[in-house]
Amino acid sequence: MNATLDLQNRKFIDIQNVEQTFKTAKGPFQALRDINLTVAKGEFVALIGHSGCGKSTLLSLIAGLTMPTQGTLLCANKEIGGPGPERAVVFQNHSLLPWLTCYENVYLGVERVFGPTENKAQLKARTEAALALVGLTPATHKRPGEISGGMKQRVGIARALAMEPKVLLMDEPFGALDALTRARLQDELLAIVQKTQSTVVMVTHDVDEAVLLSDKIVMMTNGPSATIGEVLSVELARPRNRVELAEDPAYVHYRKAVIDFLYTRQGHVEKAA
Numbered sequence: 558m559n560a561t562l563d564l565q566n567r568k569f570i571d572i573q574n575v576e577q578t579f580k581t582a583k584g585p586f587q588a589l590r591d592i593n594l595t596v597a598k599g600e601f602v603a604l605i606g607h608s609g610c611g612k613s614t615l616l617s618l619i620a621g622l623t624m625p626t627q628g629t630l631l632c633a634n635k636e637i638g639g640p641g642p643e644r645a646v647v648f649q650n651h652s653l654l655p656w657l658t659c660y661e662n663v664y665l666g667v668e669r670v671f672g673p674t675e676n677k678a679q680l681k682a683r684t685e686a687a688l689a690l691v692g693l694t695p696a697t698h699k700r701p702g703e704i705s706g707g708m709k710q711r712v713g714i715a716r717a718l719a720m721e722p723k724v725l726l727m728d729e730p731f732g733a734l735d736a737l738t739r740a741r742l743q744d745e746l747l748a749i750v751q752k753t754q755s756t757v758v759m760v761t762h763d764v765d766e767a768v769l770l771s772d773k774i775v776m777m778t779n780g781p782s783a784t785i786g787e788v789l790s791v792e793l794a795r796p797r798n799r800v801e802l803a804e805d806p807a808y809v810h811y812r813k814a815v816i817d818f819l820y821t822r823q824g825h826v827e828k829a830a
């Protein structure tokens with residue numbers, strides 16, 4: 558690989574000196590300051606920190622849903638100036654259109670990205686493949702009201718993946734799910750990401766989720782004026798198996814490092830771990 562391309566891949570997402578201040582009725586509120594972060598192509602990054610520290614604010618900036626008050630965000634060497642199909646977002650509330658079937662919800666995203674260049678049969682094939690990838694072929698013609706929370710979340714993931722984004726941005730995608738469904742979806746996500754080699758940035762409150770899934774855990778200090786406190790590289794071999802990892806000393810070490818940061822160094826305890 559040539560040196561320029563290598564550098565570009567290592568800095569696939571490049572966040573430079575970002576600050577975000579909101580105008581509020583009580584005056585300016587600085588949510589984030591001095592955010593510097595790079596995400597390599599194919600890397601899985603978790604953003605973790607106490608409630609209100611600015612994780613969703615940072616994800617929105619990468620998604621291009623909001624603009625920083627200072628600093629620059631680049632994706633593949635281009636400044637992020639707004640939302641784009643190369644950066645798909647999966648929210649906690651899965652944001653499906655309730656009057657459309659699972660198929661139609663996914664098709665909508667596929668059509669937006671590939672409609673101008675592909676025919677209907679190709680769009681249909683893409684939609685069906687995405688639903689199959691998350692194990693939802695049997696629910697193809699059901700509406701969101703007829704399926705479980707975990708299945709809805711899988712439709713959201715299928716819709717995002719079907720758009721073949723370069724970057725998958727996830728804001729606590731499994732936060733509202735019960736522990737067993739959450740574990741199953743984490744395993745599915747691990748397998749899918751392994752297959753698609755996607756670059757992922759995921760907001761989470763869950764220490765185990767962060768260690769199990771990530772190559773890098775970005776730990777944020779408490780707000781206001783939150784910033785990145787520490788970045789932990791998780792060098793656990795893939796594919797990862799949650800049962801085997803539970804007793805792996807390296808896993809236990811990473812888990813403890815995150816808990817130490819959240820509980821000991823960033824004070825208050827609620828919602829962590």
Ligand SMILES: Nc1ncnc2c1ncn2[C@@H]1O[C@H](COP(=O)(O)OP(=O)(O)OP(=O)(O)O)[C@@H](O)[C@H]1O
Pocket residue numbers: 579580581586588606607608609610611612613614615780
């Ligand atoms: N549009 C806005 N206007 C004013 N303040 C905002 C706005 N959006 C976010 N904030 C504030 O910025 C801070 C960071 O919010 P953000 O939602 O990013 O935190 P978070 O870490 O994702 O929280 P949680 O884990 O609870 O979801 C909070 O204090 C929040 O109240």
